[in-house]
Amino acid sequence: MDKKSLLLTGTVLSLSATAAFAEGDIIKIGALYPTSGPCQLIGEYSLLGTEILAEEINAAGGLNGKQIEVIHRDSKCDPAEATAMARDLIAREEVDFLVGGVSSSVGQAISEVSRQEETIYIAAIPKSTQMTSPENFHKFVFRAAANTNTEGKSAAVIADQLEMNKICTILMDYSYGHSLNEAFTAHIAKIRPEAEIVQQEWPKNGTTDYTAHITNIMAAGCDGVFSGVWAGLFPAFAKQAAPFGFFNQVKYVTAGEVGSPEVAEQMGADMPEGIWANSYEVFYHSAADAHGEFTAKLQEKLGVENTPSWPVVGYVAAQWLTEAIAKAGSSETDAVIAALEGLSIDTPIGPQTMRAEDHQANRGQFWGKMVQSADDSYPYRRMEPVSYVVADELMD
Amino acid sequence: MFDNPMLTFIQLLNGLSLGMSLFVIAAGLTLILGVLRVLNFAHGAFYMLGGYVCFSLVKLLSGVPGGFWLAAIGSAIALAGMAYLIERTMLRHLYERDHLYQLLFTFALVMIIGDLVRFTWGTQVLSVSLPPGFKGAVNLGIAYYPSYRLFLCLMGVIVAVGMWYFVNRTRAGRFVRAARQDREMLESLGINVGRIYMLTFVGGSALAGFGGALAAPAVALSQGMDAEIIVQCFIIVIIGGLGSLGGAFLGALILGLLNSFGVMLVPNFEIVLIYLMMVVVLMIRPWGLLGKPEAQ
Amino acid sequence: MITQRNLILLGIVGAALLALPLIGSLFAIYLVNEILIFALFALSFNLLLGYGGLISFGHAAYFAIGAYACAVLLTTFGWPFFLAFGAAAVISAVCAAVIGYFCVKLTEIYFSMLTLAFAQLVWAVAFKWIAVTGGDTGFIGVAVPDWLDVPVRFYYFTIVVVALCAWIMWRIVNSAYGFTLVATRENRNRAEFIGVDVKRIQLVAFILAGTFAGVAGSLFTLFNHSVFVESAWWTQSAEVMIMSILGGVGTFLGPALGAATLLILDRFITEWTVYWPTFLAIILLAVLFFFPEGLMGFASKRKKKGE
Numbered sequence: 001m002d003k004k005s006l007l008l009t010g011t012v013l014s015l016s017a018t019a020a021f022a023e024g025d026i027i028k029i030g031a032l033y034p035t036s037g038p039c040q041l042i043g044e045y046s047l048l049g050t051e052i053l054a055e056e057i058n059a060a061g062g063l064n065g066k067q068i069e070v071i072h073r074d075s076k077c078d079p080a081e082a083t084a085m086a087r088d089l090i091a092r093e094e095v096d097f098l099v100g101g102v103s104s105s106v107g108q109a110i111s112e113v114s115r116q117e118e119t120i121y122i123a124a125i126p127k128s129t130q131m132t133s134p135e136n137f138h139k140f141v142f143r144a145a146a147n148t149n150t151e152g153k154s155a156a157v158i159a160d161q162l163e164m165n166k167i168c169t170i171l172m173d174y175s176y177g178h179s180l181n182e183a184f185t186a187h188i189a190k191i192r193p194e195a196e197i198v199q200q201e202w203p204k205n206g207t208t209d210y211t212a213h214i215t216n217i218m219a220a221g222c223d224g225v226f227s228g229v230w231a232g233l234f235p236a237f238a239k240q241a242a243p244f245g246f247f248n249q250v251k252y253v254t255a256g257e258v259g260s261p262e263v264a265e266q267m268g269a270d271m272p273e274g275i276w277a278n279s280y281e282v283f284y285h286s287a288a289d290a291h292g293e294f295t296a297k298l299q300e301k302l303g304v305e306n307t308p309s310w311p312v313v314g315y316v317a318a319q320w321l322t323e324a325i326a327k328a329g330s331s332e333t334d335a336v337i338a339a340l341e342g343l344s345i346d347t348p349i350g351p352q353t354m355r356a357e358d359h360q361a362n363r364g365q366f367w368g369k370m371v372q373s374a375d376d377s378y379p380y381r382r383m384e385p386v387s388y389v390v391a392d393e394l395m396d
Numbered sequence: 397m398f399d400n401p402m403l404t405f406i407q408l409l410n411g412l413s414l415g416m417s418l419f420v421i422a423a424g425l426t427l428i429l430g431v432l433r434v435l436n437f438a439h440g441a442f443y444m445l446g447g448y449v450c451f452s453l454v455k456l457l458s459g460v461p462g463g464f465w466l467a468a469i470g471s472a473i474a475l476a477g478m479a480y481l482i483e484r485t486m487l488r489h490l491y492e493r494d495h496l497y498q499l500l501f502t503f504a505l506v507m508i509i510g511d512l513v514r515f516t517w518g519t520q521v522l523s524v525s526l527p528p529g530f531k532g533a534v535n536l537g538i539a540y541y542p543s544y545r546l547f548l549c550l551m552g553v554i555v556a557v558g559m560w561y562f563v564n565r566t567r568a569g570r571f572v573r574a575a576r577q578d579r580e581m582l583e584s585l586g587i588n589v590g591r592i593y594m595l596t597f598v599g600g601s602a603l604a605g606f607g608g609a610l611a612a613p614a615v616a617l618s619q620g621m622d623a624e625i626i627v628q629c630f631i632i633v634i635i636g637g638l639g640s641l642g643g644a645f646l647g648a649l650i651l652g653l654l655n656s657f658g659v660m661l662v663p664n665f666e667i668v669l670i671y672l673m674m675v676v677v678l679m680i681r682p683w684g685l686l687g688k689p690e691a692q
Numbered sequence: 693m694i695t696q697r698n699l700i701l702l703g704i705v706g707a708a709l710l711a712l713p714l715i716g717s718l719f720a721i722y723l724v725n726e727i728l729i730f731a732l733f734a735l736s737f738n739l740l741l742g743y744g745g746l747i748s749f750g751h752a753a754y755f756a757i758g759a760y761a762c763a764v765l766l767t768t769f770g771w772p773f774f775l776a777f778g779a780a781a782v783i784s785a786v787c788a789a790v791i792g793y794f795c796v797k798l799t800e801i802y803f804s805m806l807t808l809a810f811a812q813l814v815w816a817v818a819f820k821w822i823a824v825t826g827g828d829t830g831f832i833g834v835a836v837p838d839w840l841d842v843p844v845r846f847y848y849f850t851i852v853v854v855a856l857c858a859w860i861m862w863r864i865v866n867s868a869y870g871f872t873l874v875a876t877r878e879n880r881n882r883a884e885f886i887g888v889d890v891k892r893i894q895l896v897a898f899i900l901a902g903t904f905a906g907v908a909g910s911l912f913t914l915f916n917h918s919v920f921v922e923s924a925w926w927t928q929s930a931e932v933m934i935m936s937i938l939g940g941v942g943t944f945l946g947p948a949l950g951a952a953t954l955l956i957l958d959r960f961i962t963e964w965t966v967y968w969p970t971f972l973a974i975i976l977l978a979v980l981f982f983f984p985e986g987l988m989g990f991a992s993k994r995k996k997k998g999e
Contacts, residue, residue, distance in 0.1 A: 035966045038620035041519040074962045079830055079920040080912075084726060088959065092719035104829045105920050112832040112918045116841075130829045173667075174819075174828040201659070204667045205819065205828070206624045208615045211410040211545070212656035219403045235523040235616035243526070243533050243542030267523050435801065437930075489981070495800070496747055497980055500937055503930060504976040507969035515967065627812070627926070634805050668816040674809040679794050682802040 027066050027331050029054070029318060030089030032100035032110055033124075034077040038232070039102045042310050046124055047072055049314030050099060052297060053322065063325055070318075071095055077102060079109035086113040086121075096331050097122070099317045104128035104175050114140045120333055120340075124317035127151065128175045129182075132358050140333075142340055142354060144317040146363040146391060148176065151255045151278070152183025153394040155226055158276050158367060159184075160192045162251050164224025167195055168217045170210075171228035173202035180228045180255055187394070198222050203229070214241045222250060230256025231263045238272055247272040254278075259370060260309040264380045271370060271381040278365040278389075281309040281349060284378070285366060285386040294348035306378060316347045320354060320361070350388065355395070364391040402539050407656040413545035415652020416552020417611055421625060422632040422644045423559060424603030430576045430639020431596040432491070434498045438505035440626030442479070442601050445509055446471040446608025447617045448517050451524050454612075464527035468609035475605025479598045487597065488590060506622065514619060524612035544613060551610060555603070556645050563641060572596060576639055631670060635677050637687020646686055709851055713844045723959060725847050727952045729911045732854045734935040734947035735861055736904030741933070742941035743865055744897040745877030746796075749804045750811025751905055751932055753791070756818060756924035758784040758906025759913040760825055767835040768824070777910055784906020785899055787814075792898030796891045799880075808926060815924035830920035834913055850911055857904050862944060864900065873897055934972075938979055940986025949988050 031050050033043035047070075054068040062068065071093045073085035082101070089095045090113070098114055098121040101107040107126025114121035115138045123131065123143040130136060132143060159167065167188065171177030181200070188195050199220035201213040210229070214237075217225060229237045234254070241247060252275040257263070259277030261284070283295045283306065294315070298307040320340060325331050328339035341356035354361050368383020425439045453467035460466065482505070490498050525531075526544050533540035563569040574582050575592045583589050615621070632651055636643025651670070658666040683689045712724055733755055740746040761783040765776035791810045798806055818825045825831055840846055864870050876883045876890045884890050913919050922928065931954070939950025957975070961968040983990040 036514075036962075036968065038618065040514070040619065040966075041521075044519070074966065074968075076962075078922055079918070080916065080922060083916045083918065084722075084959075085962075087722050088719065091717070091722055105922070108830050108832050109916075109918055109920065112916070115833075116917060128829055130826075136832060173664075175822075202664070203659075206627075207655075208621070208624060209410075209414045209655060211414070212407060212659045215403065215406045215410060215656075216660065219400060219406075232521055232618065233616070235521055236614070239523065239526065239616070240542075240614065243531065243544065245533065245540070262520070266520055268525075270523055270525055429801075433801070435804070486977075486981075493984070496741070496933075496937065496941075497984065499747070500934065500976055500980055503934065504973035504980070507973040507976075511967045511970040623927075630805070630808070634809065638801060638805075665820065668813070668820055671809060671813040671816050675794075675806065675813055678798070678802065678806040678809055682798050682806070 025066050026069050027063060027325065028069050028071055028093060028095040028097075029321060030086070030093060030095030030098045030100075031070050031072045031314075031318075032075040032082055032085055032089070032098060032106075033072065033314070034102055034106075035072070035074045037077040039077040042102050042125065043075070043077075043100075045308050045310035046100070046102075046314030046317075048301065049311035049316075050318040051314075052294075052301065052311065053315050053318045057322055063322055064329060064331070066331075068322065075100065075102070075106055075110075077106060079103075079105040082106040082109045083113055086110050087117070090117050090119055095119070096333075097321050097336075099314075099321065100124050101126045104130065107131050108136070111136065111138070111141045114138075118333060120321070120336055122317045122320050124313055127179075129179045130175060132360060137358065139337055139359075142320065142359040142361070144320055144361050144363060145313070146280075146365050147360060147395075148179035149183045149396060150363070150391045150394050151365065152180040153187040154278065154365060154367060154389040154391075155180075155253050155255050156184050156187035156191060157389065157394070158253050159188055159195070159224055159226060162224060162253070162276070164192075164222075164251060164253075165195050166198045166220075166222040167224050167226060168199040168201065168220050168222040168250070169197065169226045169228075170201040170203065170213055170217060171226075172230070172233070173204045176230070176256075177202065177228045184226055208236055210237045210240050211244075214244055214246055218244060218246060218249060224251040224253065227252060227254040228256055229254065229258075231258050231260055234258045234263065235267050235270065238267065239270055242270070242272060247275060252276065257309065259366065259368060259383050261306050261380075261382070262308040264370065264382060265306055268380060273371060273381065275370050276367060277370055277383070278367045279309050279383070280365060281312040282366050282368075282383055282386055283307045283309075284382060285388075290346065290348045306380075312348055316349070316352070316363075319345060319347055360395060362391040362395060364389045364394075406539055406541065407660065408653070409541050409545065409549070411653035411656035412649070413548045413552075413652070414655055415649040416550075417548045417607065417614065418625075418628060418632060418651060419552045419645055419648035420555050420610060421604055421607035422629045422636075422648055423555060423641060424600035424607070425629045426633045426636070426639055426641060426644040427559075427572075427596055427603070428600040429633060431572055432593050433495070434487075434502070435495075436600075437499065437502040437626060438509065439502075439600070439604050439629060440622035440624075441506045441509035442475055442604035443608040443611070443625050444513060444617075444619075444622040445478075446475050446605030447524075447612040447615075447621070448513055448522070448608075449474045449605065450609035450612045451517070451522050451617055454524055464524075464613070468606060471609035472602040472606035475608075476598045476602035479601030480594070483594050483597045488593065491590075491593065510619065510622065517617075519619060522617040524617070526613045530613075548610060548614065552648075555606075556641070559641055568592075568595070631674050633684075634674055635684060637684025640684060640687040643684045643686035647684075706855075710848075713847065718843060721843050721847050723955070725843075725850050725915060727955050728850050728854045729908050729915060730932075730935065730951040730955060731948035732857055732911070733905055733908035734932055734939065734951045735858055735944075736901045736908065737932045738936050738941055738944075738947040739861060739865070739897050739901040739904070741936055742943075742947070743870065743873050743877065744894055746894060746897065747800075747804045747933075748795075748898075748901070748929070749808035749926065749933075750814075750929050751807070751901070752924050752926070752928035753807075753811035753814040754784045754788050754902035754905035755909035755912070755928065755932075756814060756919070756921075757787050758909030759919045759923055760818060760831065760909075761906070762910035762913045763831045763834045763919045764824060767831075767833065770835070773837045773840070777914075780910040781903055781907050784909070785903040788899045788902020788906075789895070792895050792902065796894040796898060808929070811924065811926060811929055815921060815926075818921045818924050825919070825921065828921055830918055832918040834917045834919070836914050836917060840914070846915065850915070853907065853911060857907055858948075861900075861904065865944065869893070869896070934976065936986075938976070938986055940988035940990070942985050943988045946986050946988030950986065953987060 075082035324339040328335040457463035530544040632647035636647030762780035935950040936947040940946030
């Protein structure tokens with residue numbers, strides 16, 4: 001090493017020493033969202049939500065007198081990568097908390113790191129019930145997302161309202177689909193004993209052609225379909241099903257955020273009229289209070305009129321942390337866990353509570369019938385009317 | 397399952413139309429593989445790019461009659477042009493190199509094209525609507541069937557016949573066949589083998605682009621669609637026989653039909669079954685169902 | 693091959709690895725630990741590629757088999773640690789033997805395709821066999837024994853295992869067997885002509901490579917406390933191939949250098965651009981066109997020129 005680079009190293013070292021000194025005044029939140037790969041879009045928007053929250057808090061003077069810093073790493077929608085990045089955040093960036101995750105496997109991977117490193121992790125999007133099943137559950141993991149129990153049961157409630165009696169299901173042949181199936185079939189049997197499941201279709205992972213399943217369902221003679229063909233897959237499914245007259249023949253209730261405004265906008269006329277779908281957020285459901293403020297902020301940030309649904313997910317996930325830190329008056333892990341258990345917060349989409357026994361938020365979702373909007377400024381399908389299906393009675 | 401003839405009939409059409417749309421893509425792959433001996437992992441990325449180019453062209457040509465069809469042809473041309481550039485500037489320097497380096501080169505292409513798509517079209521799932529006149533279903537006497545899927549069946553057959561004619565009945569096709577069998581011989585006859593390679597790569601890539609454009613109204617455009625299709629194409633090419641056009645046709649049909657009847661017969665293990673089939677074919681007939689064993 | 697200079701270099705690297713925990717950075721320990729595991733994986737792959745000239749397209753299968761075997765034996769069956777760890781290697785070896793038996797019957801592109809097909813089959817089985825593997829949500833909560841469940845201890849454990857495996861591989865490639873393997877790569881016909889049972893030689897290489905890949909997989913499981921089905925997907929096989937070529941397949945330690953380069957790049961490029969695949973691709977293209985012998989080959993060539 002020559003003299004110059006020695007000097008340089010010295011400067012860097014002293015710089016990092018100053019940084020370390022200032023560290024006590026910052027609360028670091030490690031955000032793990034995919035910003036590349038197949039779930040990039042969800043990741044980018046969710047990260048934006050987390051960052052908006054941090055900006056708001058910092059502008060208002062911080063949290064317990066400390067500024068918040070959000071440090072992001074790309075989880076690439078791959079569990080091994082997410083594991084490495086979660087460790088990277090903890091070991092190198094010395095973050096105090098982790099938020100994020102999209103797929104169930106990434107959620108599990110981060111949860112495992114959070115258990116080893118004894119760092120709180122708020123699962124923003126992973127839904128699969130495995131993550132909080134007794135053998136995997138631990139005190140450092142919390143879920144802000146609605147889980148598949150809530151989602152499947154909400155769909156059963158709607159199937160009941162629509163008076164479906166002969167039901168077909170089409171669910172993806174991986175954990176998300178199977179967990180939805182358990183919740184849906186159990187709940188429909190309870191609330192609508194006369195309904196019968198006549199056919200179950202399980203499209204395989206990575207499939208892009210659903211026609212065989214569509215044909216089987218149409219031949220099964222059911223009057224209603226419960227689907228877990230989620231938003232990323234739905235455009236292909238809808239375009240393949242529509243020419244068969246599928247959506248005219250059956251009532252269609254679908255989980256997986258198919259009702260999100262960005263999906264409806266992108267699909268345009270290809271979004272089938274009259275299906276029932278859900279979303280974490282629909283900007284048009286109310287312009288009042290916190291929701292209106294959040295939407296306005298998002299419109300400004302993104303420069304669009306019709307705002308997407310995912311930012312609020314990242315916002316609320318991080319909000320659990322900040323509110324718990326405020327309540328605990330400290331960012332010590334045990335104190336924050338204690339504060340999180342049973343915590344109630346006001347989010348842009350209404351009040352929520354974090355259940356103490358299994359660390360599951362009572363996150364419901366918006367459900368509605370997708371119909372062509374009469375509003376000229378929004379010439380797409382939208383939920384009319386929008387209803388928020390409350391999770392409390394559906395969680396177990 | 398066969399107690400309902402109408403259901404069987406529709407499933408047959410489902411399988412055929414899927415198989416034919418896969419064939420258009422796999423045909424390009426097998427052509428390149430047969431002549432250039434390059435295992436082109438980027439073929440799926442070319443397919444994806446074809447779909448996205450089609451999306452933009454459809455938008456650009458909205459209002460123009462036959463816009464979608466022009467867009468589909470435009471995608472094929474765009475991909476041909478890109479393949480030409482790739483071949484002239486880079487790939488041709490690798491023909492003499494170990495197989496491994498060609499493979500690595502196609503990996504690099506996959507990554508770059510993936511980013512290119514992301515940069516240009518963003519990360520939303522994009523959707524190309526069915527072309528006008530093909531939005532509905534056709535009455536086939538015993539059942540209605542979506543007209544676009546029927547069109548895909550037809551297109552597969554047209555591409556198959558066209559390629560068969562080109563390879564077996566034209567002068568250029570003869571050279572392609574000869575290059576597939578013995579490139580040294582062809583060289584010693586004073587024929588510009590490099591040119592044949594270039595044309596094959598360009599033609600195969602154009603097919604990938606065309607396949608992507610045709611698929612665009614039937615599926616959704618998203619990142620990752622390249623990784624899905626390339627595995628399927630490999631399965632087709634392996635089952636049918638590396639480099640064999642007829643084999644690719646047969647392989648595509650098998651995969652398509654397995655997709656529609658597999659979900660009825662073995663709903664749970666379809667995914668395992670496909671790979672098992674690939675293994676078994678390679679074990680007992682490594683040169684594929686319709687390929688010819690090579691003198692080793 | 694072993695020059696005094698190389699020995700000194702190796703000694704320096706070894707000492708640096710051993711001394712690493714002294715700087716007290718947990719991040720460095722994690723990163724180097726992961727590098728060591730993938731270095732072993734890449735070294736095992738290079739037995740096939742660099743020495744045997746066999747382009748396997750499904751090497752991830754054995755990594756994944758070792759990983760799942762270790763996780764299941766330790767956690768589900770509660771086997772003692774060393775028994776489970778050893779058994780995982782044996783299971784990988786057995787699977788590699790069965791699969792390899794069929795693969796070495798084929799050559800060139802057909803060999804590559806069959807290895808790919810088998811690896812995809814392994815992936816499909818892991819994906820569907822939810823009761824054992826956890827399916828797509830993965831296997832988490834691997835019961836790593838307490839004495840090992842400390843980052844620094846696991847780091848030293850990894851060093852010992854990787855060094856031992858690398859030493860065994862080094863001995864193998866420099867044995868009579870190793871030279872025969874290279875001979876089958878250089879000229880299969882001639883090797884056959886002088887009475888070498890090429891298929892058997894290749895099968896042994898396949899089993900050895902599979903075994904060490906399985907050990908790497910086991911280590912990865914213990915390191916992460918989890919296994920996911922993605923580790924058997926073909927992109928993982930492609931990754932180890934990229935590592936090897938990046939580092940240089942013509943040298944023993946080249947692939948290890950490739951693994952280190954790729955992981956370090958991954959960790960730092962992703963931080964400042966979402967377009968990291970393009971950067972990686974450009975590096976690959978540069979290697980391909982300008983340094984075909986990889987980083988290691990490039991380094992040793994320059995050295996020779998200087999000498």
